[in-house]
Amino acid sequence: MSALHLVHWSVHLDSSVLNRRCPRCDLVRAHTFSGRARLNANGRHLDAWLLYTCAHCSRTAKVPVLERAPVRSVDRALLLGLESNDPAVLGPLCARLVGGDAFSVRGDDLPSGGVVVLHVAAGLSVRLDRVLARGLGCSRAEVSRRCPDAPLRRSAADGQRVRVLPRACNETTRSDGVVPAYGTSRSPR
Numbered sequence: 001m002s003a004l005h006l007v008h009w010s011v012h013l014d015s016s017v018l019n020r021r022c023p024r025c026d027l028v029r030a031h032t033f034s035g036r037a038r039l040n041a042n043g044r045h046l047d048a049w050l051l052y053t054c055a056h057c058s059r060t061a062k063v064p065v066l067e068r069a070p071v072r073s074v075d076r077a078l079l080l081g082l083e084s085n086d087p088a089v090l091g092p093l094c095a096r097l098v099g100g101d102a103f104s105v106r107g108d109d110l111p112s113g114g115v116v117v118l119h120v121a122a123g124l125s126v127r128l129d130r131v132l133a134r135g136l137g138c139s140r141a142e143v144s145r146r147c148p149d150a151p152l153r154r155s156a157a158d159g160q161r162v163r164v165l166p167r168a169c170n171e172t173t174r175s176d177g178v179v180p181a182y183g184t185s186r187s188p189r
C-alpha cells in the first residue's frame, strides 16, 4: 500500500461567498460578492440588491436586500452605505445573506482518499462534517461514509487530521456533474 496522500485545507470566515443557483450554469454555484450594491427608486419605494458574480461563468446575480421598501422607512445610514458601496454597511448585509454558511474551505481535492490536515481560523466554530462536505464537494451522508472514524458532530479543530476514504463507485461523480475546482468554495448539498 502506498503512503497516504496528505492535503492541507484552510478553513476561514468568509461572508463574501454565497451559494445559490446560477441560471446560466443551471446549477448551484459559489457566487463571490462584487463589493457593489445597486439601488432603484420607484416613486416612494426603493429596491436594493447586492451584486454577486458566479465563480464559474462570471454571470452577475442581483440578490435583493430591500424590496419595495417605503423610502421613509429606510435607515439613512443604510441608504448612504448602499449608494456609496460602503464595505462597513455592505459587509453585514452579506453576512446576513450567507447566515451560518459564512466560512470557506480552500485546498487540494482528495478524490482518491487520504488524510486532510485542517487549518482553522481562530475563533471559527464550524461542525467538522460541514467543513468536510464543503471541502469534498459532497453531501454530509457521503462524508459519514468516507470519514467513519472522525468526530463529525464536533467543531473542526485547528491542526486536526481526518482520514478520508476513496469515493465509492457510485460516488465518483456528483449528480449535478460539478467537479469542485481547486481553491474555490464548494457548495454543500
Ligand SMILES: [Zn+2]
Pocket: 022, 023, 024, 025, 026, 029, 054, 055, 056, 057, 058, 059
Ligand atoms: Zn454560472
